[in-house]
Amino acid sequence: MLTRRSIVAMLVAAGGFATAGCRSKPPEVAAAPAPLDDASAAALRWIDAHAILLSKLDSTGAPTDRASFVAFVGSARVLGVSELTEGTHEFPQIVQNMLRVLSADAGYRGIAVQAPMAEAMELDRYVRTGRGAPRPWLRALGSHWETQEVLDLVEWIRGYNSGRSTSEQVGFSGFELPSANHAVRIATSLPDSVAGSALNGWLRRELGCVATGESAAWGREGVAADSTFWNRCGVVAAAAVDSLAALSRRRGASRSSDDVTFAEQMARLIQHHVSVGLRRLPRHEAVAEHILWIANSLGADGKLLVWGRDVESGRLTLEGNVVQSAVALAKSLGDRYRNLAFTFGEGVVRARPITPGREPGDERSIRVRMPSAESYENVLNRARLDAFVVDLRTLPTDTAGVWLKGPHAIRLISGVYTPDAPGAFETHVEFPANYDGLIFHRRVSPAVPLKR
Secondary structure (H helix, E strand, O other), rough: OOHHHHHHHHHOOOOOOOOOOOOOOOOOOOOOOOOOHHHHHHHHHHHHOOEEEEHHHHHOOHHHHHHHHHHOOOOOEEEEEOOOOOOOOOHHHHHHHHHHHHHHHEEEEEEEEEEEEHHHHHHHHHHHHHHOOOOHHHHHHHHHHHHHHHHHHHHHHHHHHOOOOOHHHHHHEEOOOOOOHHHHHHHHOOOHHHHHHHHHHHHHHHOOOHHHHHHHHHHOOOOOOOOHHHHHHHHHHHHHHHHHHHHHHHHHHOOHHHHHHHHHHHHHHHHHHHHHHHOOOOOOHHHHHHHHHHHOOOOOOOEEEEEEEEOOOOOOOOOHEOOOOHHHHHHHHHHEEEEOOOOOOOOOEEEEOOOOOOOOOOOEEEOOOOOOOEHHHHOOOOOOEEEEEOOOOOOOOOOHHHHHHHHHHEEEEEEEEOOHHHHEEEEEEOOOOEEEOEEEEEOOOOOOOOOO
């Protein structure tokens, strides 16, 4: 199995495939797909009999139409979705429709995307209060999130939350925390007229321990590598939360209380960050802790939709023992963690093209090669429905079930692509060992980047 970084390194270093976009290259003529073998044909019949029409999750669907999807989610506290192929127009719309159903029918109160936590809290503030503007913060999350489709999702959440109480609103979060620098800036940026010069001075001086502590996460030597240093920073972070919470209580419903509350929320994120840093967790366990912290912030039994890029939401381990956060989540939550993988049949995606011996180019629309003969998509592309969800938790023991269990190849296009090395953009998965179900869209179009 290949990670995003290993794909780029391999293809940049290699010169053994044809240059993508060569002007003299004749256009590819799509050949008719080969007939399926008996096992694949049996798998296709099972898919056709069990698939849930994806359009039943849109805004026009009645609760009875959504019942099968809600039954699949069940009592799961976290539903993870892996965006195996990135850069499509369709997937964010699917996420929006799932969130609509989950918020209305299953008590879900948040979505967490694979992006920096502190910066995403600015978008959470926007969708809950209308304060700020979403475009700059989508840009801060990274180019993957700076699209019209993600902006539409954010604006839908804002519209949903308007007029609802805090407990009924849907939050927007990120679940990666490479740095708490933005959180520290917010926690220390209240004017002296609000926080007082003494408290502000203390916050600005003492919360500097966070930046020093982050150096330890990268294996640097010195005081930051000493657990006693992290312990002291933990005391500081807890005191910062207490001080800002007390300030918020004193100010009550005053005009600036929202700024104080936001600073307190950032301080709580800093406290969580220090706690995870002190435990020296491997990445997949740290990310799982971030996701659980977000879910807990939504309430004692807060339910969360998690949008993971590539295979982040899959219960699997990649080459080099790279473990995905879903492994730790499933261990912690058991059956209250459920997940889906998104894939497609054919179409065009927004990605950075790779050519031999060069770094990936700027994003553009690239047509994706048709599925390989032994892949899941080769079967799914012949299904009766154009777009569907299918529950793969309980497969039959017959030929169809054995084939569907796999492992078989499935596309993994994580921000970079060339049609000249299709095998480099596949990985092998198993159902239901790695995923409980699958979302399929026969034809996709490219995501639309926001204009600056």
